[in-house]
Amino acid sequence: MAKIATTVYEQIRTAILTGELSNSERLVEEDLAVSMGISRTPVREALRRLAAEGLVDVSPNRGARVAEWDVHDLREIFDLRSILESHACELATPRASAAEIEFLENVCFEMEELAKTDLSSETRLPALAARNRIFHGKIIEMSNSTRLGLLIETLIHVPIVMQTYKVYSPEALQRSLHHHREIVNAMKAGDEVWASSVMRAHVLAAREEILGQPDPE
Amino acid sequence: MAKIATTVYEQIRTAILTGELSNSERLVEEDLAVSMGISRTPVREALRRLAAEGLVDVSPNRGARVAEWDVHDLREIFDLRSILESHACELATPRASAAEIEFLENVCFEMEELAKTDLSSETRLPALAARNRIFHGKIIEMSNSTRLGLLIETLIHVPIVMQTYKVYSPEALQRSLHHHREIVNAMKAGDEVWASSVMRAHVLAAREEILGQPDPE
DNA sequence: TCAGGTGGACTTGTATACCATCTCGTACGA
DNA sequence: TCGTACGAGATGGTATACAAGTCCACCTGA
Numbered sequence: 001m002a003k004i005a006t007t008v009y010e011q012i013r014t015a016i017l018t019g020e021l022s023n024s025e026r027l028v029e030e031d032l033a034v035s036m037g038i039s040r041t042p043v044r045e046a047l048r049r050l051a052a053e054g055l056v057d058v059s060p061n062r063g064a065r066v067a068e069w070d071v072h073d074l075r076e077i078f079d080l081r082s083i084l085e086s087h088a089c090e091l092a093t094p095r096a097s098a099a100e101i102e103f104l105e106n107v108c109f110e111m112e113e114l115a116k117t118d119l120s121s122e123t124r125l126p127a128l129a130a131r132n133r134i135f136h137g138k139i140i141e142m143s144n145s146t147r148l149g150l151l152i153e154t155l156i157h158v159p160i161v162m163q164t165y166k167v168y169s170p171e172a173l174q175r176s177l178h179h180h181r182e183i184v185n186a187m188k189a190g191d192e193v194w195a196s197s198v199m200r201a202h203v204l205a206a207r208e209e210i211l212g213q214p215d216p217e
Numbered sequence: 218m219a220k221i222a223t224t225v226y227e228q229i230r231t232a233i234l235t236g237e238l239s240n241s242e243r244l245v246e247e248d249l250a251v252s253m254g255i256s257r258t259p260v261r262e263a264l265r266r267l268a269a270e271g272l273v274d275v276s277p278n279r280g281a282r283v284a285e286w287d288v289h290d291l292r293e294i295f296d297l298r299s300i301l302e303s304h305a306c307e308l309a310t311p312r313a314s315a316a317e318i319e320f321l322e323n324v325c326f327e328m329e330e331l332a333k334t335d336l337s338s339e340t341r342l343p344a345l346a347a348r349n350r351i352f353h354g355k356i357i358e359m360s361n362s363t364r365l366g367l368l369i370e371t372l373i374h375v376p377i378v379m380q381t382y383k384v385y386s387p388e389a390l391q392r393s394l395h396h397h398r399e400i401v402n403a404m405k406a407g408d409e410v411w412a413s414s415v416m417r418a419h420v421l422a423a424r425e426e427i428l429g430q431p432d433p434e
Numbered sequence: 435t436c437a438g439g440t441g442g443a444c445t446t447g448t449a450t451a452c453c454a455t456c457t458c459g460t461a462c463g464a
Numbered sequence: 465t466c467g468t469a470c471g472a473g474a475t476g477g478t479a480t481a482c483a484a485g486t487c488c489a490c491c492t493g494a
Contacts, residue, residue, distance in 0.1 A: 003477080004477080004478075005478095028444090028445070029446070038478085039480075041477080041478055042477085044447090045261075045265060045477095048262065048266065048269075049265070049269060052269035052270075054367070060446085061447075061484085061485050073364070076363070080368065083300060083301075145297075146293070147290070147294065147297060147372070148297060151297065151371070220447075245475080246475080246476075247474090256448060256450070257476095259447080259449095261477090277455095277456090277476080277477095278454090278456050278457090278475070278477085280475065
């Protein structure tokens, strides 16, 4: 049997990421357990893991709640992503094989084709978002730094970051796809400064698209 | 009573960090529980928390072991620290108050005095290491980015990183202290580029001091 | 009427018992 | 002699029972 705790973890996680569980909603161990037909023990373990990732807040003897994020949190996340993902580009560029470059080019092509189609956003946006994750994930994998990957992973799982494309204007989407192409071109040229600079711009542009102008503090 | 699980967590954690538990040593839940006179439940929770932080490795049905790190891991950690801590400097510089600058200068002074003394290393090195952590921690706190702090925290707890000064030569120690002074001076001057550059150099110098020349891969 | 205390319901934290699974050794057969 | 299969012992995972802490509402007394 696959570990129940892991299953529970994934269920709650996706429930949070899809917005099924609203912000700061209470997560009572007993309720979750009976609703899934299991005991509290695996639920506890799942909640602890989610707490370690920052997806839920737990107070001693007071239970767990869905964590909430404000604009300041999101700004922090995008800033850090811009630094870490551009570093991943820097590491990946000198290591990139021809096959890996080709893989990235394929993803670019698929996304460009998707962007041209006129499908309803219900099917187009998830497909774009999925390939976007593949693109970024591949570069992180190519960087060959497990810890860098782990750090970025802990930053990504905030809902709004996962669903970036939902709020993109057509122009922003085009710019994003051009960035992807440019990153691959820079990697093909073996220019890690170029590649990492584009990646940094890419993430920072996403930040502004989502958050608007920098908050005056 | 303070949560038993937390107590257990801290005990195991310090045991690992001080080297009391040797590398890849098995951590049997039952043994730990009876040796502390408690049940397995809080031990389990403590081990999961440590696993989430990367201090122990758990394999399904095979138990938990103290995690081990090789040179490549340490290189990754110092590289990431150099990036993240320099970013902390960049954020902290424009926010630094006069009181905070003075606090950092005090820490510098204390470390310089400690370095002059002839105390046995048993008392001098821990005192230096403690103040070093305070210095770096203060700058991270000043950066006002909780997530940045969390990311750095997850990188720090590898024993050898904690005990940096143990392997320092007198020259390296002097250079390290000079770096600290220079960082504070740069922050006082409000020059975040200068400050972050020194911090980056500071961490990378530590990397080379500890790991020697870059591995040829 | 309001302040403070008290009781109870609810929830988390801990202990224990039970079950599933893995590991490793031994014996049997090819 | 080597390989495989079976089984005993140990270990991790799950469920349930119980203890302890928190929060809220109600009640009492000034």
